[in-house]
Amino acid sequence: MPNNLVSLDSVYEVSIAMSKDADKILDLLKDVAKWLKEKGIDQWGFLAAGGEDDEVRQAINNNNTYIVKRDGVIVATFTLYPTQSSWDKYTWGNLNDGAVYLHRLAISRTKIGSGLGKKILQWMETILEKEGKNSLRLDCVGNNSKLNEFYRNYGFEKVGNADGHSLFQKNI
Numbered sequence: 001m002p003n004n005l006v007s008l009d010s011v012y013e014v015s016i017a018m019s020k021d022a023d024k025i026l027d028l029l030k031d032v033a034k035w036l037k038e039k040g041i042d043q044w045g046f047l048a049a050g051g052e053d054d055e056v057r058q059a060i061n062n063n064n065t066y067i068v069k070r071d072g073v074i075v076a077t078f079t080l081y082p083t084q085s086s087w088d089k090y091t092w093g094n095l096n097d098g099a100v101y102l103h104r105l106a107i108s109r110t111k112i113g114s115g116l117g118k119k120i121l122q123w124m125e126t127i128l129e130k131e132g133k134n135s136l137r138l139d140c141v142g143n144n145s146k147l148n149e150f151y152r153n154y155g156f157e158k159v160g161n162a163d164g165h166s167l168f169q170k171n172i
Contacts, residue, residue: 012116014123017065017077022057025065025077029056032106036144043141044104056104065104068120076116078105080124091139091162099169100128102138121154129172136172139165 017025033048046052059065059079068076081101084092088101102124107116128136138156140147142164152158156168 011070012075012119013069014066014120015069016063017060017067019057019060021067021074022060024074025060025067026053026056028074028077028108029104029106031109035109041141041144043144043147059103068116070111075108075111076106076120078120078124079103088137088139091165091167092137097135098133099135099137100133102136105138117150118154125170125172133172135169137167137169139167142166 029044029052030048033044036043037045037048044052056065056079059081064081065077065079067074068078079102081088081103084095084101085103087103089095105117105120107114107120124136136156138151139162140151142148142161148158148166148168151166151168154170156170158166159169160167
């Protein structure tokens with residue numbers, strides 16, 4: 001995974017999150033979780049209550065979490081695991097096939113609908129392809145129809161369901 005600053009385009013920059021970014025990342029994730037709940041979507045409820053704070057901080061310390069900045073302000077974050085987390089093993093089964101797992105892709109409310117999510121996915125695909133990775137996997141709440149549609153529209157194939165979550169994969 002890249003470990004330096006990379007331009008997403010002329011406006012956004014992607015970099016590995018540092019421990020000093022943890023509070024801002026958690027604030028962004030919890031703000032998105034709150035917004036989803038207000039829209040009647042129970043995604044990241046456990047995260048919103050602080051249940052994933054340690055896991056988020058550990059992913060940052062392991063250099064698996066990225067931030068996207070515009071004008072020096074964090075506007076998005078995501079985590080890429082090069083191997084399965086315990087949640088991935090639970091939902092996908094125990095696999096060791098070189099896939100990368102996407103977690104906690106969150107975009108600031110001010111940027112939702114701007115196309116930033118697609119740009120981030122394109123960036124991931126380009127980087128992972130350069131690294132010789134063959135597929136990107138993710139899960140999302142099954143009843144979040146807009147998010148499920150977003151991933152389908154970007155070329156992810158729904159390959160199953162587990163514990164109320166849709167399992168998506170895109171071959172690179």
